[in-house]
Amino acid sequence: MKEFRYERSPDPAAAVALLAREPGGAFLGGGTNLVDLMKLGVATPDVLVDVRELTSAEVSDLPDGGLRIGAGVPNADLAADRRVRERYPVLAQALLAGASGQLRNRATTGGNLLQRTRCGYFTDVTRPCNKRSPGSGCGALHGVHRNHAILGQTFEGPGACVATHPSDMAVALVALDAVVRVLGPDGERSLPIGELHRLPGNDPSRDTTLRHGELITAVDLPPLDLPSRYRKVRERASYAFALVSVAAALRVEDGVVADVRLALGGVAHTPWRARAAEETLLGRPATEEAFAAAAGAELAAATPLRDNGFKVPLARNVVVRTLLDLSGGTR
Amino acid sequence: MDTEITLRVDGAAHPLTVDTRTTLLDALRERLRNTSPKKGCDHGQCGACTVLLDGRRVNSCLVLAVTVGDAEVTTSNGLATDGQPHPLHRSFVRRDAFQCGYCTPGQICSAAGVLEEARAGWPSAVTADLTAAVELTDTEIRERMSGNLCRCAAYAHIVPAVADVAAAEGVRR
Ligand SMILES: Cc1cc2nc3c(=O)[nH]c(=O)nc-3n(C[C@H](O)[C@H](O)[C@H](O)COP(=O)(O)OP(=O)(O)OC[C@H]3O[C@@H](n4cnc5c(N)ncnc54)[C@H](O)[C@@H]3O)c2cc1C
Ligand code: SF4
Numbered sequence: 001m002k003e004f005r006y007e008r009s010p011d012p013a014a015a016v017a018l019l020a021r022e023p024g025g026a027f028l029g030g031g032t033n034l035v036d037l038m039k040l041g042v043a044t045p046d047v048l049v050d051v052r053e054l055t056s057a058e059v060s061d062l063p064d065g066g067l068r069i070g071a072g073v074p075n076a077d078l079a080a081d082r083r084v085r086e087r088y089p090v091l092a093q094a095l096l097a098g099a100s101g102q103l104r105n106r107a108t109t110g111g112n113l114l115q116r117t118r119c120g121y122f123t124d125v126t127r128p129c130n131k132r133s134p135g136s137g138c139g140a141l142h143g144v145h146r147n148h149a150i151l152g153q154t155f156e157g158p159g160a161c162v163a164t165h166p167s168d169m170a171v172a173l174v175a176l177d178a179v180v181r182v183l184g185p186d187g188e189r190s191l192p193i194g195e196l197h198r199l200p201g202n203d204p205s206r207d208t209t210l211r212h213g214e215l216i217t218a219v220d221l222p223p224l225d226l227p228s229r230y231r232k233v234r235e236r237a238s239y240a241f242a243l244v245s246v247a248a249a250l251r252v253e254d255g256v257v258a259d260v261r262l263a264l265g266g267v268a269h270t271p272w273r274a275r276a277a278e279e280t281l282l283g284r285p286a287t288e289e290a291f292a293a294a295a296g297a298e299l300a301a302a303t304p305l306r307d308n309g310f311k312v313p314l315a316r317n318v319v320v321r322t323l324l325d326l327s328g329g330t331r
Numbered sequence: 332m333d334t335e336i337t338l339r340v341d342g343a344a345h346p347l348t349v350d351t352r353t354t355l356l357d358a359l360r361e362r363l364r365n366t367s368p369k370k371g372c373d374h375g376q377c378g379a380c381t382v383l384l385d386g387r388r389v390n391s392c393l394v395l396a397v398t399v400g401d402a403e404v405t406t407s408n409g410l411a412t413d414g415q416p417h418p419l420h421r422s423f424v425r426r427d428a429f430q431c432g433y434c435t436p437g438q439i440c441s442a443a444g445v446l447e448e449a450r451a452g453w454p455s456a457v458t459a460d461l462t463a464a465v466e467l468t469d470t471e472i473r474e475r476m477s478g479n480l481c482r483c484a485a486y487a488h489i490v491p492a493v494a495d496v497a498a499a500e501g502v503r504r
């Protein structure tokens with residue numbers, strides 16, 4: 001591991017100012033991703049600014065009936081929060097489907113959003129990877145890519161990257177239209193979570209639209225007045241990343257879809273909001289056929305790789321199953 | 332870079348000078364000679380290094396020692412009181428819940444965390460009703476202990492070992 005300086009700051013603004021002066025520095029949350037990547041030589045910060053205890057560890061009520069989640073709230077505490085369990089079951093389930101009890105105790109909300117891909121070429125410094133080492137090529141494109149993206153990849157040029165975003169929590173937050181609050185050298189700003197993560201485009205080295213030194217301080221959840229749930233499919237029953245996951249919320253009135261939110265995990269470089277499926281469903285009868293047609297509308301854009309074509313029918317089936325569960329009135 | 336810290340481990344305070352790169356696991360094992368937590372993978376994947384940090388289970392291989400501050404570190408050794416084994420220690424022996432024993436201190440610390448989380452009413456990925464009281468069924472124990480791998484595959488005995496203590500503590504019928 002490369003040597004680094006470890007810094008604490010008295011308040012978030014000081015931490016932001018400190019990192020702004022350190023182009024090679026990074027914020028440290030729970031460290032469950034960053035420390036791992038530092039051991040592997042994938043991340044090589046020369047300064048760590050510890051923000052785990054600096055950002056709020058509180059979940060608080062917002063006047064509109066929503067919730068504000070401090071960036072320092074551990075994943076375990078967020079999943080256990082009674083308001084989250086009662087009002088946003090999709091979020092509690094997504095968190096509980098991720099990592100292990102030990103990791104969720106340490107991992108923070110901010111760090112979870114910004115965790116990096118689990119692509120095996122990215123984490124192996126002896127392999128080509130445009131995300132880790134721009135211009136070196138994408139090892140996964142013609143290599144081992146069974147668990148890579150089926151949507152929104154870049155296939156050619158220095159931007160080639162077919163990786164997925166690994167977070168379960170982020171998929172739920174995308175379905176919930178969460179808003180990410182950020183403090184940067186130029187002050188505060190808020191962005192819809194759909195604008196946080198980015199597709200590889202021509203620069204896969206950037207996972208998000210955040211600029212260097214921008215600190216996530218909180219995530220706001222708007223109120224949710226429809227039943228929701230999360231379903232994750234993986235290669236073993238527990239403690240594995242998603243092959244495909246679905247975060248969904250659905251309200252059916254008189255047999256017709258009155259409101260729907262749908263997001264997919266394990267399919268793209270971002271948590272994937274399934275807008276085409278949502279549009280197809282609104283106002284349609286809540287039947288298995290309509291759910292399948294909606295999933296099909298979304299997945300029509302899929303461009304699977306040599307070895308991950310199975311994700312297309314898998315994603316379709318998981319969408320249908322999850323919407324059926326919700327239309328059956330279960331939470 | 333060398334940094335001065337004081338680690339509070341199993342009831343005793345230890346002033347130490349550590350390189351910032353030192354993990355809590357390495358500080359415990361290599362500097363304090365507390366070899367109770369084990370190094371399996373060093374990447375958060377196996378749970379052998381599990382300790383309690385202010386009572387919460389964490390993977391000590393991913394915690395930098397400089398970040399620990401005043402938090403109390405409890406290893407499986409430290410769960411014993413006045414030389415008496417913890418109920419989980421006894422239960423693992425009674426149920427023959429290990430072969431080589433390498434994963435065991437991590438399993439024990441993790442199980443202590445599981446019991447505490449169940450008492451606090453935390454649900455898991457297999458909890459059907461997220462708002463109901465928690466009951467540590469075998470399925471719940473398997474899910475909640477999934478961050479601890481056992482190369483000897485003693486799982487079939489680990490589950491009843493944890494279940495016995497859960498029953499004694501009222502988080503299982
Ligand atoms: C074995 C294993 C299995 C896992 N399985 C899953 C899984 O199934 N599903 C899943 O979703 N996740 C899984 N994870 C990943 C885990 O959820 C993440 O490691 C964790 O959420 C990261 O949070 P952290 O606070 O530890 O982040 P850190 O490691 O501290 O930081 C991650 C990144 O975020 C940046 N950062 C941290 N906080 C802030 C902030 N407030 N503002 C700006 N930048 C910040 C850091 O600079 C770093 O780049 C797994 C991890 C491991 C090791
Ligand atoms: S998929 Fe992306 S992360 Fe993986 S090797 Fe290709 S460029 Fe790197």
Ligand code: FES
Pocket residue numbers: 369370371372373374375376377378379380381390391392393
């Ligand atoms: S050694 Fe820490 S999880 Fe394997």
Ligand code: FES
Pocket residue numbers: 428429430431432433434435480481482483484485
């Ligand atoms: S008893 Fe040998 S690894 Fe678990």
